[in-house]
Amino acid sequence: MKNYSRQREAIINVLRSTDIHPTAGWVYERVREVIPNISLGTVYRNLDQLSKSGEILSISVGDGYEHFDGNSSPHAHLHCRKCGRIADAPLKNDFLAAAALESGFIPDTSVYIVYGVCAECNAKEKEIN
Amino acid sequence: MKNYSRQREAIINVLRSTDIHPTAGWVYERVREVIPNISLGTVYRNLDQLSKSGEILSISVGDGYEHFDGNSSPHAHLHCRKCGRIADAPLKNDFLAAAALESGFIPDTSVYIVYGVCAECNAKEKEIN
DNA sequence: CCTAAACTAATAATGATTACTATTTTATTA
């Protein structure tokens, strides 16, 4: 069903080495440092595959890019509207099930994104005014 | 700052009349029934504006489209991986603040999306097998 | 009525993502 490829391994390694929740393009640039002639399509295909198999997480914050997270255990994301950063935040475990109680819906993953302004951007704002 | 326009009013009306969390394209088709020569760009611009001002909610489930929700009060969304439907689900109120406790992040909105399979799709699956 | 800011229709441009194709790699079996 699924064969080994050093391209995929490199992609996973890059993802596991960061917590910035990168885009496909960012992953592509980093992987190129190891496999210079890797194709952008290969990066997209593998990220798609890995997120469908549950090994990684795919996150849409609505900034026009798909973001990826090597940590697929349940946690929330804090997305800063100003700098665009996506940070991790803890999440009570029983929440996923509780939210889906309704109507026979069978949950597998969840993405919880909190929009707002991060501490750093808030500090900069205060400096200016 | 913000002027009245009947295009924007029609867009809000369409959004408030449904709970399917439509895309810009869907809203466009519905508004055209009332204002036949409305421009798609106008729909996009207004939806963007309204979601930035907090009057509506913008939701990315990762299906390649941006979805919109006329109900901007905090609630979770159940996104079915098979039929693509997005349903509403209740959400404990204090959750938003709790998830953002960390590091001085100041939350404004949150989008909580649970991925899985809805009851209907699950029933169909059982019929087949 | 006048004016400036906000808005619109129509259309062109953008750019992230996906599709396609010929070639190469992987895993398996003899």
Place this chain on the structure above:
DNA sequence: TAATAAAATAGTAATCATTATTAGTTTAGG
């Protein structure tokens, strides 16, 4: 260690949701 089929890849072209542009129209306030 060949032979083979499934899975992957590089490179490139195509897609299409969204954004930008522009000339003209509408709104609101004095």
